[in-house]
Each structure stands twice: as C-alpha cells, then as structure tokens.
Amino acid sequence: MPAGPRRRVPGLRRSEVAALADVSPEYYARLEREHLGGASAAVLEAVARALRLDDAERSHLFHLARAADGSDLLTRAFHPDWDLHADITVAILRTEAGRNPHDRHLHDLVGELSTRSDEFRTRWGVHDVRHHGTGTKHFTHPAVGDLTLTYEGLRLTADPDLVLTVYTAEPGSPSEERLRLFVSWGATREAVGEGARN
Structure with missing residues (x-):
C-alpha cells in the first residue's frame, strides 16, 4: 500500500483490505459484518491473501462462510x-x-x-x-431439482496418488437439461456477485 499519514493503530484500514482483495469497500464492509453467505471462493481467497491469513485462519474463514451460507444444513438435503x-x-x-x-x-x-x-x-x-471407482449418484439441488449423474474416478498418470472424478448426465435425459440449467444458474450468480463487488 502507498505510504500515508501516521496511523493511530497498526494494521490495514478497511478500504485498504478491500483494495488488496480487489473488492469494493462497501462489499468488504458487508463481509466484515458477517454477511459471508454467497461470497465466492475466489473472494474468500483474495481476502485471505490480503489479510495474510495462515492455513488455520484461512480454514476458519471458509468454515464461517459455509455456516453463513447454510451449506452445512443443506448437505443432507443435497444428498437424498x-x-x-x-x-x-x-x-x-x-x-x-x-x-x-x-x-x-x-x-x-x-x-x-x-x-x-x-x-x-x-x-x-x-x-x-x-x-472411488464408477457408479451413479443422485443429488437434489435447490435451484435445479433432482439430478442423476454417473461418475468415474480416473487416476492421473503424472501422479497416481491423485484421482480425477468426472460426473456426467445421460445424453437427452432430464438430468442433462438440469445440469445445463445449473451451469447457467452458476454463471448468472457469479456475474451478479461480481457486479456487487464492483
């Protein structure tokens, strides 16, 4: 941050944290007031970097955001x-x-x-x-409804300790249409969140 007048207390001002995290001061002020629900992972990561949080502090921030978003409560509903x-x-x-x-x-x-x-x-x-090999899983998403997806775990040649799990919907199925709707919904939600941050 550019040098400024002598500070009465150490640390960054709210506007400086917002600038470092590349969000508006108003949006960051909402986050500080524990309105973390809906904050994207990218925003949370940017705030964690701006505040130089260590691993434990970063993890705590993400836990608070999940709790504010109600994700813990939605987990069982998401998995019928x-x-x-x-x-x-x-x-x-x-x-x-x-x-x-x-x-x-x-x-x-x-x-x-x-x-x-x-x-x-x-x-x-x-x-x-x-x-975690292959199979079928059922999900219930609050925005798009029921999804039936097949999955396959692919062990990476470059690092056999890592497995990439790919989920797909049967072509032409209602789940495929709902999956397309989910992608569109996610993109719209991200665009709205980006607009709120600017």
Whole structure:
C-alpha cells in the first residue's frame, strides 16, 4: 500500500483490505459484518491473501462462510441417499488413511471428525474400505431439482496418488437439461456477485 499519514493503530484500514482483495469497500464492509453467505471462493481467497491469513485462519474463514451460507444444513438435503454417501465417503477416507498411515493432516482430520460426530465415529469403527471407482449418484439441488449423474474416478498418470472424478448426465435425459440449467444458474450468480463487488 502507498505510504500515508501516521496511523493511530497498526494494521490495514478497511478500504485498504478491500483494495488488496480487489473488492469494493462497501462489499468488504458487508463481509466484515458477517454477511459471508454467497461470497465466492475466489473472494474468500483474495481476502485471505490480503489479510495474510495462515492455513488455520484461512480454514476458519471458509468454515464461517459455509455456516453463513447454510451449506452445512443443506448437505443432507443435497444428498437424498445421505447414509449411502456417508458410508462410501468414510470407507474411501479409511482406504486413504491405510495407504498413507503417517499423513499427519489426515490423522488430525480423522481425530477431529471422530470427536465431533457420533455418526462418523460409528462409520469409522466399521473398518470398511473402498475405492472411488464408477457408479451413479443422485443429488437434489435447490435451484435445479433432482439430478442423476454417473461418475468415474480416473487416476492421473503424472501422479497416481491423485484421482480425477468426472460426473456426467445421460445424453437427452432430464438430468442433462438440469445440469445445463445449473451451469447457467452458476454463471448468472457469479456475474451478479461480481457486479456487487464492483
């Protein structure tokens, strides 16, 4: 930031944080007042960079934004097959934990989930393992409705530890039309958010 008059307190002014994050001062003021719901990941990342947040602080910011957006509450509604999804996700996590038993971050994650969720702890105790290969998943999105998508996990040749999961809708199906609507809805929402920030 350009040099200015002597400050009475250390740190950045609100307008300076907004400038560094490339958002309007009014938009940043709304974020500061805990109106984080709807803030895009790009905006949150820009704010985290502007404030020089460390990993824990950045993670906390994203948790606050998800809570403000109601994402935690919408998760079960988004997955009509919640129990099946949860079983599979925990089994995949256990597979990964077995493959990397000395991964401190993964160990910490499992510990945190075990202390915060009885459901996770019960599922973890079953010791199921699974690879995320191919299959079909059902979703219910609040803006576009029900989606049935097939998925396939593709292990990357350059880094076999990474798996890219590709979701597709059956051509000509209602899900394909709803997926196109979802892409259009997302682009419109991003454009509206960009306009609010300028």
